[in-house]
Amino acid sequence: MLAGLQRGARERAVWRRAGLTTNYAVAFAVKAVDVDVVAVYPITPQTTIVEKIAEFIHGGELRAELIHVESEHSALSAAVGAAATGARTFTATSSQGLELMHEVLHIASGLRLPIVMAVPTRALSAPISIHNDYSDIMNARDAGWAILIASTAQEAYDTVIQAYRIAEHPDVQLPVMVAYDGYLMSHTLEPVELYREEHVREFVPRRGRRNVLDVRSPITLGAFATPDNYYEFKYQQEAALRNVEGVLREVEADFAARFGASYGPLEAYRLEDADYALVTYGGAATGNARVAVDMARERGIRVGLLRIRLYRPFPSAPIITALAGVKAFAVIDRAIAYGSPAPGPLYKDVAAALYMEGLTVPGISVVHGIGQRAMYVEDFYGVIKMLAEGASTDKVLFLGLRE
Amino acid sequence: MTYRTIRDLPREELFAPGHSMCAGCGAAIAMRWLTKVAGRNTIIVNATGCVEVTTTQFPHTAWRVPYLHVAFENAAAAASGVEAALRVLASKGLRAPSGEKVVVVAGDGGTYDIGLQSLSGMLERGHKVLYVLYDNEAYMNTGIQRSGSTPKYAWTTTTPVGPHIKGKVQWKKDIMGIVLAHRVVYAATASIAYVVDLANKARKALDYSEEGPTFLHVLAPCVPGWRYPENKTVEVARLAVETGYFPLYEWERGAFRLNPPSNTHMDKSRRRPLKEFLRLQGRFTHLTDQEIAEIEAELDTYWNHLAKLVQAYGQ
Ligand SMILES: Cc1ncc(C[n+]2csc(CCOP(=O)(O)OP(=O)(O)O)c2C)c(N)n1
Ligand code: SF4
Ligand SMILES: [Mg+2]
Numbered sequence: 035m036l037a038g039l040q041r042g043a044r045e046r047a048v049w050r051r052a053g054l055t056t057n058y059a060v061a062f063a064v065k066a067v068d069v070d071v072v073a074v075y076p077i078t079p080q081t082t083i084v085e086k087i088a089e090f091i092h093g094g095e096l097r098a099e100l101i102h103v104e105s106e107h108s109a110l111s112a113a114v115g116a117a118a119t120g121a122r123t124f125t126a127t128s129s130q131g132l133e134l135m136h137e138v139l140h141i142a143s144g145l146r147l148p149i150v151m152a153v154p155t156r157a158l159s160a161p162i163s164i165h166n167d168y169s170d171i172m173n174a175r176d177a178g179w180a181i182l183i184a185s186t187a188q189e190a191y192d193t194v195i196q197a198y199r200i201a202e203h204p205d206v207q208l209p210v211m212v213a214y215d216g217y218l219m220s221h222t223l224e225p226v227e228l229y230r231e232e233h234v235r236e237f238v239p240r241r242g243r244r245n246v247l248d249v250r251s252p253i254t255l256g257a258f259a260t261p262d263n264y265y266e267f268k269y270q271q272e273a274a275l276r277n278v279e280g281v282l283r284e285v286e287a288d289f290a291a292r293f294g295a296s297y298g299p300l301e302a303y304r305l306e307d308a309d310y311a312l313v314t315y316g317g318a319a320t321g322n323a324r325v326a327v328d329m330a331r332e333r334g335i336r337v338g339l340l341r342i343r344l345y346r347p348f349p350s351a352p353i354i355t356a357l358a359g360v361k362a363f364a365v366i367d368r369a370i371a372y373g374s375p376a377p378g379p380l381y382k383d384v385a386a387a388l389y390m391e392g393l394t395v396p397g398i399s400v401v402h403g404i405g406q407r408a409m410y411v412e413d414f415y416g417v418i419k420m421l422a423e424g425a426s427t428d429k430v431l432f433l434g435l436r437e
Numbered sequence: 438m439t440y441r442t443i444r445d446l447p448r449e450e451l452f453a454p455g456h457s458m459c460a461g462c463g464a465a466i467a468m469r470w471l472t473k474v475a476g477r478n479t480i481i482v483n484a485t486g487c488v489e490v491t492t493t494q495f496p497h498t499a500w501r502v503p504y505l506h507v508a509f510e511n512a513a514a515a516a517s518g519v520e521a522a523l524r525v526l527a528s529k530g531l532r533a534p535s536g537e538k539v540v541v542v543a544g545d546g547g548t549y550d551i552g553l554q555s556l557s558g559m560l561e562r563g564h565k566v567l568y569v570l571y572d573n574e575a576y577m578n579t580g581i582q583r584s585g586s587t588p589k590y591a592w593t594t595t596t597p598v599g600p601h602i603k604g605k606v607q608w609k610k611d612i613m614g615i616v617l618a619h620r621v622v623y624a625a626t627a628s629i630a631y632v633v634d635l636a637n638k639a640r641k642a643l644d645y646s647e648e649g650p651t652f653l654h655v656l657a658p659c660v661p662g663w664r665y666p667e668n669k670t671v672e673v674a675r676l677a678v679e680t681g682y683f684p685l686y687e688w689e690r691g692a693f694r695l696n697p698p699s700n701t702h703m704d705k706s707r708r709r710p711l712k713e714f715l716r717l718q719g720r721f722t723h724l725t726d727q728e729i730a731e732i733e734a735e736l737d738t739y740w741n742h743l744a745k746l747v748q749a750y751g752q
Contacts, residue, residue, distance in 0.1 A: 070525045073518060097529055099521040104558035108514035111507055111555065115482065115518025118505050121526055123518075141507055240531065247480050247503035247519065249537055254498035256483075256506030263495050 044294030049230040056187040056219040056317075059226045060126070060152045060212070061086035063194035065096045066234040069124045071116035073101040073109045077131040078164045079154045079216040084126065106131035110138040110149075117147035118255055120246040122198065125149065128216055129156035132170045136177070142209045143178030143271060145255055146245055148201030149209040150194060151179075154220035155316070155368075157405045165406030166216040168316065171345075172369040172379040174211065178271055180278045181346040183315045184214040185301075187224040189343075192295055195229075198238045199285045205277040207243065213345075215317040217406065229293060237292055275347050282344060299349035302356055304331060305338030310421040311357055313340045313384055314366040318409060319402070323366065326414035335422045342380060350387035357388065362396040362421045364431075366414070368403040377401050377430060402433040409434060440636045447473045456499040458491040461667030463657035463674060464571040466629040468492075468499075468542070471569060471655075474639040477502060479538045480519055484512035484547035487578045487659075488571065510551035513559035513568060516541045520564045538643050541568040545586035546576040549610050560619035560650045567639075567646045570612065573659035581662045585610040589735070590728050592720040593662075603723055608735060616652045617688055624652040625687035625696075630675035634685060634696055641689070656683045664719025673717055681708040681736055684743060693750035695743070703744055711736065 054062070061083050064072070072091075074084035090096040099116075103109045106127050117123040127135060132153060142149055155171050157163040175181060180200060184190035190212060197210040214220065245255060259267055279299055290296040301320075304327055305311060312323045320341045330337045340356050340363075342349075357363055367378030376382055381399035388395055400417055403409045413433050420428075440446055451472035458465040464487055472479070481504045483489045489506045492499035507515040520539045526532035541559075543552055548570045559566060575593050576582040582595040583605050590604040598604055616624050623645035627635040635655065642651040658665070658673045665673055677683040684699040694700075701707045711733050715721040724732075 070529065070531070071518060071522050073521075097525070099525040101517055101521050102562060103514060103517070104554060104561075108511060108517070108555050108558055111511035111514035112518035112521070114507050115505065115515035115520075116522035117518075118515075119480075119519045119522035119526070120532060121518075121522035123522075137508060138511065145507075247505055249478050249480065249503055249535055252477075252501060252503045254493050254500050254504045254506075256489075256504075257493040257495040257498065258490050258506075259495045 040290055040294035043292055047229045047233045047293045048227045051225060051227050053223045054187055054226045055082065055221050055223055056184070056190045056214050057082040057154060057221065058086050059187040059191040060194050061090065062228050063191045064124050065090050066229060066231045067122065067195055067198050067238050068235055069096070069098050070121035071099045071101065071113070071123045072125070073103050073112035073116065074126050075103050075106045075109045075131060077106070077128050079156060079220040080126050080128040080131065080152070082220070083152055106134040107138060110135040110142060113149045114138060114142050114145065114147055117149050118145065118245065118247050120243065123149045124151070126152040128154050129158055129170045132174055133158065136174065139174055139177035139179060141256070144267065146207040146271070146274070147209060148198070148207055150197045150201055151209065151211050152194065153211050153213040154216040155213050156216040163405045166218050167404050167406065168213070168367070168369040171211070171213045172371065175346055175379065178208065178275060179346065180206070180208055180210040180275060182210065182212050182343055183345055184212060184343070185317045185320045185341060187219065187226045189297060190214050190219070191226055191228070192289070192293070192297070195234055195238060196282070196285050196289055200278060200281055202241055203281045203285070206274055206281050208271070208274055208278070219317040233292060237289065278347050279344060279349050297343055299344035300352055300356070301341040301343060303327060303339040303341070305340060305356055308336050308338035309361045310335065310337040310418060311340055311360045311363040312337065312366060312414065312417065313342065313363055313380065315342045315345065315380060316368065319366050319368060322409050322411050323414050325411045326418055329411070329415050330418045335418060337418050337421070348383050348387065350390070353384060353387055354391045354393065357384070357395055358393060360395060362424065364398040364400050364417045364421055366400045366402055366417070370401055370404065398429060398431055400431045400433055407434045438640060440633050440640070443632055446470070446636055447476065449473065451477065451501040453499045453501055455497065456492045457494065458487065459660050459667065461660045461670045463629050463659060463670050464488050464573060466670070467571050467655045467657045470629070470632055470636055471540070471639055472502065474636050475538055475540055475643060478535060479540055480505070482512050482516040482519060482539065482541050484541070484543035484552060485509035485578070486544035486547055487573070488542055488544070490578055509547055511555050512541045512543045512547060512552060513566070514555040516566045517559050517562065517564045520566050538646060539566045541566060543568070543570055544577070545570065545572045545574060546584045549585035549612050553615070557619065560616065560621055563649045565646050565649060567642045567651045567653065569653045569655060571655050571657040573657050573662055575659070575662050577659050577662045586612065589732060590721065590724055592723065598723045613654055621650050621652055621688070622648050623687070623689055626654045626656070626683065626685055628656050628674045628678050628683060628685060630671045630678065631685065638687060662720070665717050669717060673714070676709065676714040676717065679709045680711045680714040681740060682711060682714050686743070691750060692752050693746045694752060695747065703740065703747070705737070705740070
């Protein structure tokens with residue numbers, strides 16, 4: 035019944051079906067939400083987003099100011115200025131660009147500005163690599179931004195639209211990053227259903243904020259805080275970020291009613307009766323893991339997959355629920371947390387969440403896809419077999435590494 | 438509008454007292470006059486530095502106009518975003534236009550050095566912003582370290598006076614030359630000792646900012662950084678001009694003009710001896726006569742350069 039209703043809503047909301055790269059899908063989302071200011075600096079694999087947005091603006095399809103900044107540091111700084119002036123603001127970057135922005139990431143969240151940024155993820159120098167992994171986003175994970183990681187072009191489109199509702203929500207008022215696989219998604223064509231823009235704009239209405247520069251009621255933004263006050267600012271910021279999970283659910287319920295789609299903070303696949311679980315994020319790893327799960331299931335191994343979509347704030351409760359019943363799990367990370375207790379950044383989060391709940395489910399920290407090293411279904415299947423055989427005492431696996 | 442005397446300036450104080458700038462701070466004086474001229478219809482974007490730290494200590498603020506501080510090196514970029522947002526929001530009917538002026542306030546470190554890139558970007562893109570550089574010739578907020586603006590031989594904490602090397606090794610950077618290379622419509626130097634000149638330049642720069650970016654380079658002496666008694670700020674600032682150390686001039690639509698009293702200083706005999714400016718300041722007490730002569734020679738070269746500008750672009 036609900037599914038039927040949602041299908042009806044979707045049919046009314048869809049404007050057209052197109053073959054789009056995820057980058058272009060993101061640009062269409064930016065246009066649909068009627069962004070006012072865009073400040074972006076070119077970097078592979080982000081660049082085609084800003085190229086598409088420039089086409090929209092120069093073609094008269096989007097009324098926005100495109101600020102051709104001279105660096106990513108200035109891109110986010112200009113976005114901060116624009117958002118502080120009350121504009122709906124967008125930026126995007128990858129890799130070195132996100133590193134260059136790092137200082138301003140914390141300022142954007144500290145000033146509680148609802149900027150949305152797309153991050154087609156990419157490996158970090160040195161050696162320089164233009165190819166994919168998630169090192170860039172993982173370095174930005176504790177900067178006070180909400181982080182959502184999409185796994186399809188459609189999801190990225192939907193998520194950018196939802197991101198504005200979340201960022202501008204009065205209980206949140208924080209910037210949001212929407213990440214996805216650079217190249218593997220950013221430059222890969224997928225079918226995408228684009229919505230009628232009036233429907234999108236109804237879903238993301240303009241709402242006033244108090245932290246806006248206005249000569250009619252002057253405020254000081256970016257004040258200097260002594261030890262007497264600094265902590266309270268930062269605690270409030272943390273509390274607001276923690277509101278995101280609930281707000282996401284609320285926003286997604288409305289999104290589902292209007293557009294017939296929802297994703298949740300995480301996506302479980304064949305997990306209900308699973309003895310083992312793979313945990314991962316993004317497009318390619320999820321796709322491969324899903325096929326590997328199906329293969330294993332055919333061979334009688336009860337394994338499921340958990341895809342983390344909301345990465346910050348970390349949705350500990352549903353992750354614990356999903357993993358509490360399994361005998362063992364493996365987290366497939368596409369970044370290295372150098373020198374950490376485990377090399378996988380997500381693994382550390384999952385392990386901490388389980389530990390805090392008093393659970394000691396055995397887990398393996400798997401690293402793969404570094405610098406876009408090809409990830410094969412067999413690699414993932416091999417991990418499942420290791421879990422099922424319980425033979426391995428390895429807690430850490432660097433997969434795909436040449437001998 | 439032209440201000441003829443200080444009495445023509447608005448009485449309203451938009452830079453409130455109670456901030457924690459040092460007694461005798463030249464930058465504080467600059468802020469007071471600047472905000473008077475700019476008026477309530479102004480948004481300030483401030484770079485990290487003395488002015489920012491001393492005027493915005495939560496829960497207090499010295500700013501009676503909207504104020505944004507983002508970081509040290511990006512005030513020009515943040516102001517670009519503010520200005521772009523004002524324009525597009527007005528054109529989309531999302532914000533009632535009120536013709537606000539966007540004014541950057543940044544120190545020499547935030548301008549000559551770490552902020553040079555974002556300044557250049559803002560100037561090149563043509564944002565309608567007035568950029569005010571308050572130049573106290575060092576990183577004062579962090580405790581008097583050398584910047585690209587610090588003059589040669591000056592003592593700072595990172596250019597100490599030792600038996601091996603005495604003070605700063607390099608010359609002061611020509612920031613106005615860099616700004617003018619961007620072909621801005623209006624740029625001027627000013628001094629807190631010449632208030633009416635400063636106010637008129639601020640007025641012009643604000644008016645011209647309707648066409649594109651404008652720039653004001655204000656020399657703002659610093660009591661602890663230059664090491665002079667706190668009641669001597671205006672005197673030091675005046676001597677900087679009278680000795681020809683800091684000439685007052687303006688670029689207006691491609692025309693170059695020296696302003697009084699600097700307009701008489703092409704004739705070197707009309708300048709007071711440089712020593713009078715130097716000897717008031719502890720940062721220069723170690724200078725030998727030979728080093729002073731070297732600084733004088735460099736100043737003469739600079740004045741020759743200005744003479745060429747007058748020849749080529751003077752009215
Ligand atoms: C990226 C970064 N580097 C260094 C600093 C430390 N810092 C803060 S203010 C400042 C000096 C500011 O100098 P200037 O721009 O000349 O302003 P003043 O303090 O002299 O008024 C420095 C080095 C910083 N805040 N940010
Ligand atoms: S250190 Fe210098 S610039 Fe800073 S407040 Fe004191 S006098 Fe002003
Ligand atoms: Mg300084």
